Amino acid sequence: MRRLSLTVGAALVAATFAGQSSGQQLRVFDRTLLCQTGLQAGQRELYVFASSGFRFADDASRWQRLAQVSLSSPQHASGIDDGGVSAGVRAGSPSPPRDELFSADWTVSLGLERCGPSRTPVRLSPRGLAGGVASRVGESYECYPPKHVLVRVRATFASQAATRVRDGYVLASAPIEAGGIAVRTQGGKALVYGEAFANGRARLFLAGSCQRR
Secondary structure (H helix, E strand, C coil), X not given: XXXXXXXXXXXXXXXXXXXXXXXXXXXXXXXXEEEECEEECCEEEEEEEEECCEEEXXXXXXXXXXXXXXXXXXXXXXXXXXXXXXXXEEECCCCCCCCCCCCCCCCEEEECCCEEECCCCCCCCCCCCEEEECCCCCEEEEECCCCEEEEEXXXXXXXXXXXXXXXXXXEECCCEEEEEEEEEECCCXXXXXXXXXXXXXXXXXXXXXXXXX
């Protein structure tokens, strides 16, 4: 029953975002979803990545990699369609050229599959977590969440921007000044908090049970 409700919730969220993307311009994107986490060998897992940005050595006016924070699940990595969490923010401008290794066509990404809308407050704060500034090489961790978690994504665009829905994701491509992602349990325990800024800095904070990959 919970799985059905999340599937229906995802359809409603997608419809809502589709309506917004048809004309509504946003300066701040702020959404909270209740999502089913992914399975790997019978264990619930959540993959977390963060990296600070860096510029081209021969042209300091251009970013080679934007500051970013992202979440993914074993199912998304393996292609198995059985739920999972997916979200990301990439801050800074201009974005790397499309043919570069670290390029992507989004600055905000939020997967809707196996997720439903939630009005439960999720604090964008590192309180109770451990971490700090992410390196330019990147920090990769895996965490072990319960079956359902709350995921909040917030991003402040550099100017008015629109979102779009594509293949089960709500996406934005406009530059953002700052973005944050928080994950917590339904019982209130914080698991992940990450943030990325247009100046190239990213920070990542995690629960003690998370392990480096």
